Amino acid sequence: QNFSIIVAEFNTDIEIAEAKQRVKDAVDKSKTDLPSDLPDDPTVSDINLADLPIMYINISGDYDLKSLKKYAKDLQDQIESFKEISGVDIIGALEQEVQINVDLNKMGAAKISFGDIERAVQYENLTISGGDVKMDGIKRTLNVKKEFTNADQIANLIIKTPTGSSVYLRDIAEVKDSFKEQNSYASLYGKNVITLNVKKRSGENLIEASDKINALIKEMKGTSLPKNLEITVTGDQSDKTRVTLHDLINTIIIGFILVTIILMFFMGVKNALFVALSVPLSMFIAFITMPALGGIFGFSFTMNMIVLFSFLLGLGIVVDDAIVVIENTHRIFNNGKVPIVKAAKAAAGEVFMPVLSGTLTTLAPFVPLLFWPGIIGEFMFFLPVTLIITLLASLVVAYIINPVFAVDFMEIEDHETHKPKFDKKVKKVTLIMVG
Structure with missing residues (x-):
């Protein structure tokens, strides 16, 4: 309103x-x-979304707010030293100030104005640079610190009067330690606490930042912080990220197992393993390639959920090239006319253009996504990049690595021993479905 x-x-x-x-x-x-x-x-x-806190650290206990603020400051200094953290804000703490309550009658009798008091305090509360000095070949800066540290130092300040005499500030004013009016409050379970709002630096890893902070709290508890000090972490954004990340990784693993099982039904155990290995190998090549390409084309590669989802999306696609090459190798070798080395070379060369054209047509729909404008485009950029690099890596695996596996492990009887079993299983499944 x-x-x-x-x-x-x-x-x-x-x-x-x-x-x-x-x-x-x-x-x-x-x-x-x-x-x-x-x-x-x-x-x-x-x-700026980067200014939103990634977690809230709540400090409470049987201590006054002044002591709690001291502990909060110690923790703040340690957390801000991490490269992943851009800043830490303290909420709910009292800010210390020194109040100078002037007695107007005494000030008038001494013929001193508010401006005289202000200037005297300002001139004495200074840190003066003393220049530079070289020590052991290192240039060091000299500073003369004259800043006040407590109310007594201000109370003993000498102020000159227009008549040339001097008076102590304590003679015309009451000087005392106090606190500013509180403008921020924090509570947890109905109790007053001091809260640290932790903000992550843009581009840094959220989970690593959270792990470092939790390890720091555990390390400081009982050493630089009292054991009975209650420190509670709330609103940790990494918790949801961890759950989603683990679910996605588990989905990739389950998907890989299912792909392998399906391949075993159609290709036999040994050939299925040749093909299934193209999945982790293609992803491994993509892992190595993407950071290098990021340095060349100016994008930062991180293992985020878009990248993992892209791997999941390409899980069933990266095996296509390997299936064609391995099956063609098996067909040529099974004829018994050429040795396995020549069969692998001939098979890869024979299907080179069909496999290449098939992969390129699969990649084609993802290319326009690279130029998706706006914030959504920046967010989804890694989806087409990851898929394109992974599918290109599957070509390398299919043409180079899979033939090597075939040369070392393929046997001529694999297909023959597997076919009757598969035919029998297919007939059983067909009869069940028809019945």
């Missing part, structure tokens, strides 16, 4: 700083058209 928000969206190729400045200029120009009795001027701010 009594406020309005306007959300402006820009294309992904626009610089945020430039866009923000242009919006500010437009808002400033429109101020003359706005009512003159507005309580505040319009503000312009940018929304």
